[in-house]
Amino acid sequence: MPQTATITRSPDWPLQVKAPGTHDWERTATRWLRDLLPARYGGYLTLNRHPAILARHVQLQLQHEIRAVRVALQTSRAELPMLGVAESVIENAIRMYAVELEQLSRLARGVRLVTDALQVNAAAQRRR
Known part of the structure; x- marks a missing residue:
């Protein structure tokens, strides 16, 4: 089975992105990647014109977001009570x-x- 067929059958393949090799798939991929970044990045031509740089930046952005959420999760019980946050709100957070x-x-x-x-x-x- 070709690599792209295996990739797109993954449950993690984004629904917004067409399958590789289909018409316009790369455009849908770059649009989806761009949408994952804060809006302020939309004006950077380098990101818009170079999918490899865009994808790398999105990966880095997500790594930092994951790290921030992990820290928030790990410190909620210790830090939120000191801010006067109720226990029920802490559990919701x-x-x-x-x-x-x-x-x-x-x-x-x-x-x-x-x-x-x-x-x-x-x-x-x-290669072409």
């Missing part, structure tokens, strides 16, 4: 952080798959 951590982890897996497919596509284009 902990659940929220746990859900967010899972969502970010799933996004990171999808970004890795899309990045791999973009690299395969770029290598195939260089």
Whole structure:
């Protein structure tokens, strides 16, 4: 089975991105990746014109977000009471952080798959 077929059958392949090799798939991949970044990055031509740089930056951004959510999750019980936050609110915050951590982890897996497919596509284009 070709690598791209295996990648797109993964449950982590983003629904917003067409399968590699189909019409316009790279455009849908770059749009999806761009949407994962804060809006202020939309004006950087380097990110918009170079999918490899965009994908790398998204991976880094997600790594930092995951790290921040982990810290928030790990420190909630110790730090939030000192801020006057009620126990029930702290429990809700902990659940929220746990859900967010899972969502970010799933996004990171999808970004890795899309990045791999973009690299395969770029290598195939260089061989032509």
